[in-house]
Amino acid sequence: SVHHFNITGVTITAPSDSPNTDGIKMGSCSNIHISNTNIGTGDDCIAILSGTTNLDISNVKCGPRHGICVGSLGKNKDEKDVKDLTIRDIVFNGTSDGIRIKTWESSASKILVSNFVYENIQMIDVEKAINIDQKYCPHPPCEHEKKGESHVQIQDIKLKNIYGTSKNKLAVNLQCSKSFPCKN
Template sequence: MAVITERFQAKVAILALGLILALLSNFMAEATSRRGLGEGDSGVFDVTSYGAKADGKADDAMAFVKAWVAACKSGGSAKLSIPTGTYMAGPVVFQGPCKGFMTVEVQGTIKATTDISDYSSPEWFSFEHIDGLIVNGGGTFDGQGAAVWKYNDCKDSSDCQLLPSSIKFMAVKNAIVHEITSLNSKSFHTHLVNCDNFTAHDLTITAPGDSPNTDGMHISRSNLVSVSNSQIGTGDDCVSIGQGATQVSIQNIVCGPGHGISVGSLGKYKDEEDVSGISVTGCTLKGTTNGVRIKTWPGSPPSKASSIAFEDITMDSVKNPIIIDQNYGSSKKEPSQVKISNVRYTNIKGTSISPMAVSILCSSEAPCTGIEMTDIDLQFMGKSSKSDTVSSSCSNAKITFGGKQNPPACDV
């Protein structure tokens, strides 16, 4: 598995570099080939030229969409510019396909409207059916979630209707998102669905630790995704990897507060796609309720989660550092049928605030196989316990151990 992971990480790096070079080359070619642009016109579409007020009061959503449509149809690479200032906006859809690579440069602060009746579907900014996209600029998407979190009832109902996500990428290919801030989303901060070759780095994602369902990034039915070098602190998972995610690399994330970095939850719905090729490396989790977690629903239809690696992870006062929970989120007695296999935990160290630092609780119907635990060193830092040592619990799992094991290896 080590060779597979190294090859995958190298493939991600090469593809990301190739995408950057392709985008730059395409942009320069388009810039030099255009003859219809006036002097000084570089293909920049400023939203203020399309009616955006930037006064923090008027709804600028329509101006954003008008600027996008013009840029998208312009015939080549184009930049939609949101300059410094404070903008208010209701739902915005940036839809393709476009005639060239697109850049959305956000330098200002965009605040979401807080009337939930404005949102006919559960997202605020939506990028759809685009091949070739850059989103950057150092600006902020402020979801103003504090005004509506009280309407979230997901703690009481597993079939709840989520509030709008701040930024959704639907069927987006060959994209780079970097140097933006997402603040106080109503629900998910960023959400990837049906995306391919998607790179995100140097993001700042922030919401209070008690904000509901504010996952930093949720990834589902997407392939070749890289998320790296970002600060994520929310009220839910910093990164959650859902059904159909394949070849996903999570690197150098500082996570906290939040629920940790999770594969899942899986198995809640029929016909879910398998998850495979997940690599989580070099991450630090601070004060989170979980560390690295795989979670599946009981009574689920059959599916698979395989080839998952958690490596070089630092835990700082984490409640449940290593956890597989195949009885997540429900009181159902039927076991999960999500088959978990080939999961590697390597060089995971730090502190746990609960004595049960490792919990591998797999399904009796589909036991976990190929679990490897190497060089685990977790120290107890809790305030109340009969012991100052950590322990582990394992069931329905075939596990091999190597190197240091603190807590001691499970009897399996």
């Protein structure tokens, strides 16, 4: 875990077909600032995991591959809340997702994902510009499928001035938990 850390003016690259090459991946971190950074890898530009709070991301160019992802969350018992994220002035270029939050079905932990602001975000040929997936199951069939819904509560999410182009007719996917529906 890292606290009070700044990343600025950095370029991170990996071949677009290289698996599991997240640009920046963090969990159990607080008060992190990421700015003026270019990330193009074979996986998530930025992955935000359990226990991350007070994260500020601005002026980041992201692409190809995946976007800025919160999660996956809820797979393990001892996970912590993810809260107070500000993500602004971002360009997603040719990514599969832009804004993404993913939580496991029938999750092992009841945690809160709250107080996020996404603002001034440009999508260029993005497959799913906004993707909230509370039925995350990367390798079906999942043992969770019969057990029910995600126990991760997503609430207080602001989406402001998000614009651009999508590769799909369905640019926004909001697949919230039936047990803990998305709020606000």
